[in-house]
Amino acid sequence: MTKDTFYIPRLAIVGVGLIGGSLALALREAGAVGEVIGIGRGLANLEKALELGIVDRITQDAVAGTREADLVFLATPVCKLGEVAAAIIPHLKRGAVITDGGSVKAQVIAAIEPLLRPGVSFVPGHPIAGTEKSGAEAAFATLYHHRRCILTPTQNTESDALEMVERMWRTAGSEVVVMDAEKHDRILAAISHLPHMVAYSLVNAVGSYDRYEENILEYSAGGFRDFTRIASSDPSMWRDIALTNRAALLEMMERFEHFLAELKEDVRSGEGERLYEFFQRSKELRDNIL
Amino acid sequence: MTKDTFYIPRLAIVGVGLIGGSLALALREAGAVGEVIGIGRGLANLEKALELGIVDRITQDAVAGTREADLVFLATPVCKLGEVAAAIIPHLKRGAVITDGGSVKAQVIAAIEPLLRPGVSFVPGHPIAGTEKSGAEAAFATLYHHRRCILTPTQNTESDALEMVERMWRTAGSEVVVMDAEKHDRILAAISHLPHMVAYSLVNAVGSYDRYEENILEYSAGGFRDFTRIASSDPSMWRDIALTNRAALLEMMERFEHFLAELKEDVRSGEGERLYEFFQRSKELRDNIL
Ligand SMILES: NC(=O)c1ccc[n+]([C@@H]2O[C@H](COP(=O)([O-])OP(=O)(O)OC[C@H]3O[C@@H](n4cnc5c(N)ncnc54)[C@H](OP(=O)(O)O)[C@@H]3O)[C@@H](O)[C@H]2O)c1
Ligand SMILES: NC(=O)c1ccc[n+]([C@@H]2O[C@H](COP(=O)([O-])OP(=O)(O)OC[C@H]3O[C@@H](n4cnc5c(N)ncnc54)[C@H](OP(=O)(O)O)[C@@H]3O)[C@@H](O)[C@H]2O)c1
Structure with missing residues (x-):
């Protein structure tokens, strides 16, 4: 593994649907992840994700599933992102980076930033890719190929964390564009x-x-x-x-x-x-x- | 040739674009036409139509091109249909049938019906098929396959002419639906x-x-x-x-x-x-x- 190769030892995906599942598949295909933990509410979808090889391990307990993660990708519906972040942030390990794929950014930032604590970074993001399908079954490894991913860091976003998430999306096949949330x-x-x-x-x-x-x-x-x-x-x-x-x-x-x-x-x-x-x-x- | 087989000895297509050209190709492929005459304004498009084997003969003179036709398909832009009909109707042979492919029907009927004379029939029609391309080059034989074609006869439409046009569209691969123009x-x-x-x-x-x-x-x-x-x-x-x-x-x-x-x-x-x-x-x- 050279210094330039992007690698995440432990990745947690909260919401293993089209967006979360496809990122997991893309990073796996690139050999850029160690273990992938899938977190969700419904067991059926999580089991599907396991069966399809999208994740290595599943849990309905968001705190347990993210506690040891290096990177947490939040890919639940937009209105659930704040709730999930509130639950997991107190228990994340030091140095953990959270990013999301929500289709709206200002409101998600407003919901998550106040919850942050030292040692936990947040990089707001939105991959401009999708289909009209949903759930783990809809995920595929090439969804992000040749697509743009917009990251909307704020003045609080650490540059190391931003760089990590940029590299993640490039590894998944996307072109990264940075702009403000508005x-x-x-x-x-x-x-x-x-x-x-x-x-x-x-x-x-x-x-x-x-x-x-x-x-x-x-x-x-x-x-x-x-x-x-x-x-x-x-x-x-x-x-x-x-x-x-x-x-x-x-x-x-x-x-x-x-x-x-x-x-x-x-x-x-x-x-x-x-x-x-x-x-x-x-x-x-x-x-x-x- | 059995009695049931649809066959037009001489077909004139006025406006050899996507709609007119595709009908010619479909009927040719079905072996349902003798000679096909292509009529238009621009020579370049007509020559293209000839080169692509859509028509057998071309002319920019609508009267000369339709005079001997058994069936005339008007496939110009909607606002030109009345003008073309006015020019050709006085010179059509007895028993000739005119039909059209215009996307609007009441207004086209109002423009054409008053021009009719004994021995010349008009069957208003509209194939529900298309692409966003135009011109002879855009035409293809299967455009009408498994598509609906709506015919909107009026009280003046002869039933023999209606039947002929129905059979023509079925031969081109369409399902025919009859309804009023409104x-x-x-x-x-x-x-x-x-x-x-x-x-x-x-x-x-x-x-x-x-x-x-x-x-x-x-x-x-x-x-x-x-x-x-x-x-x-x-x-x-x-x-x-x-x-x-x-x-x-x-x-x-x-x-x-x-x-x-x-x-x-x-x-x-x-x-x-x-x-x-x-x-x-x-x-x-x-x-x-x-
Ligand atoms: N689809 C697109 O075109 C597109 C494009 C770009 C971005 N996005 C964004 O990406 C996010 C996900 O969209 P998607 O299309 O991937 O939707 P999706 O296929 O329905 O996936 C969302 C997943 O989140 C899980 N989930 C819902 N609430 C949860 C909670 N409270 N905790 C944990 N998991 C939860 C769902 O499973 P359970 O219901 O079983 O928990 C589901 O598997 C959304 O924020 C959306 O705005 C979507
Ligand atoms: N495209 C669709 O999706 C669609 C679907 C159903 C029905 N329609 C109807 O079908 C008709 C034709 O549409 P299209 O898509 O086939 O258009 P198109 O590809 O542009 O073909 C129209 C043809 O008519 C010729 N033309 C124009 N004015 C003329 C005139 N005064 N005399 C003789 N030829 C003339 C044009 O060539 P020149 O300019 O060289 O004369 C052109 O080749 C329209 O009435 C339209 O409403 C279209």
């Missing part, structure tokens, strides 16, 4: 949280249209299916995100409403040229991210 | 036209967010890309649809706005349970169409 929350509100709200609203609006007896969704072709795939995401995860990134999300929802209202007015008044320009501008923006 | 326009407004308006608005709202120097779309992962793929669709096609299905589209845009506003209020007031229910209902509706 910026993270606004960018994610725009590119992820707003689209989910829009997709959920769209499916509800269309799926409950009952003017005709048949289910009109049966007429939908590939476009609608792709467009609404994200509306299959876990409702409790999105409830948590909507509750914890409220300000940025409301700002973006209003921004979107404004654009949609402008478009509606052009439809109403039959403004062909303006409609063309609106669609053309959008197509250009979209084609640029292909 | 119902078609509302269903399509819901499952296709509204989602496109939403996607275009979303990409514009997010892509023009310039609070930060970098292009925030670069942070978008797979979800955003899939979600917004339909915003890459042809702007002029969507301008035409927005102009010609205005009433149904406005109704659906308002319906959607209502659902989004409801969701926004729940975000604003932090209504966790209501948010969960909203997302859960949407997930159920969405998972049902998987």
Whole structure:
């Protein structure tokens, strides 16, 4: 093991779902972990994780499972992160580093930082990767390959701990980007949280249209299916995100409403040229991210 | 050739793009056509169509190209359908059948039916299939396989002509559904036209967010890309649809706005349970169409 190789003797994953499980698999595949302990509430999911080789050992006791860990990855739903941190922090060993994968950062920092004590560091993070599936079964080793992972250190974050977590994500295949939590929350509100709200609203609006007896969704072709795939995401995860990134999300929802209202007015008044320009501008923006 | 086999001695395709070109390819592959004549404005696209074996002969003269046709498929942008029909109908041979693939039906019927004369029939249609690509190069023979094609005959539509067009679409691999034009326009407004308006608005709202120097779309992962793929669709096609299905589209845009506003209020007031229910209902509706 050279000095440059990233290696964690004991890694604890609290919440062995898509995000936690995939990190464990990625680090294992890279030979970058000794023992991996999986912590969760439900036994069935933990046993699945064990069976799939995601973790070496499982426990429903978060304190026991993290006590000896060098690195603790919190990957529970966002609203549970503070609770879990409060339970485990008093019992972590000296030098332990906690990091998380929560989709919202300012609120998670506000919940966890006040709980810290000397010798325990916290590095807030969020891998920009995911699918609409959840649970240990959804995890796979390459989820983070060629994805970005955003870390949002605060003035309290120790640089050694930050460096360790950066190296961890690079080892898992990601490009690490560091920014402040507020910026993270606004960018994610725009590119992820707003689209989910829009997709959920769209499916509800269309799926409950009952003017005709048949289910009109049966007429939908590939476009609608792709467009609404994200509306299959876990409702409790999105409830948590909507509750914890409220300000940025409301700002973006209003921004979107404004654009949609402008478009509606052009439809109403039959403004062909303006409609063309609106669609053309959008197509250009979209084609640029292909 | 048994009596039951569908066969068109001479087929004219006006607008050899994704929709027109794919029908030609599908019927050719089924051995269901004699000669296929491709009609368009731009020579480059027509030559491409010839080169790709989509058509046997090309012309920029719609009258000359359709004069001897048994079946004429109009697959130009929606707003051009009436114009093309007006030009060719006086010169079609007795017994000729016209059908179209326009995404909007009531307005197309209003434009074409008054132009008909004895011996020339019109069967309004719309294949529910497509991609975000256009032009002859985008055409492929299996586009219509296992897709629905909606036909919207009126009281003036001859039953023989309707039957012929039904058989044509079945031969191309589609399931034919017959309904009235108004119902078609509302269903399509819901499952296709509204989602496109939403996607275009979303990409514009997010892509023009310039609070930060970098292009925030670069942070978008797979979800955003899939979600917004339909915003890459042809702007002029969507301008035409927005102009010609205005009433149904406005109704659906308002319906959607209502659902989004409801969701926004729940975000604003932090209504966790209501948010969960909203997302859960949407997930159920969405998972049902998987
Ligand atoms: N999915 C995505 O696309 C995505 C992307 C980036 C970040 N994230 C974030 O990553 C985190 C996890 O998301 P995920 O998609 O991996 O969800 P997931 O697949 O549902 O996994 C979450 C896991 O946490 C466990 N858990 C829940 N409450 C717990 C508690 N109090 N103590 C211990 N374990 C608990 C769950 O198991 P039990 O219920 O059995 O305990 C479950 O296995 C969330 O914060 C989310 O915001 C998600
Ligand atoms: N794309 C979809 O997803 C989809 C699905 C179902 C139905 N539709 C409908 O199908 C029709 C065609 O759409 P598409 O996607 O196939 O578009 P496309 O690929 O752009 O093809 C349209 C073709 O029409 C030609 N054209 C335009 N104006 C013309 C005119 N005045 N006379 C003769 N040819 C003309 C164009 O070539 P030139 O410009 O060189 O003339 C082009 O090749 C539209 O009415 C659309 O609403 C589309």
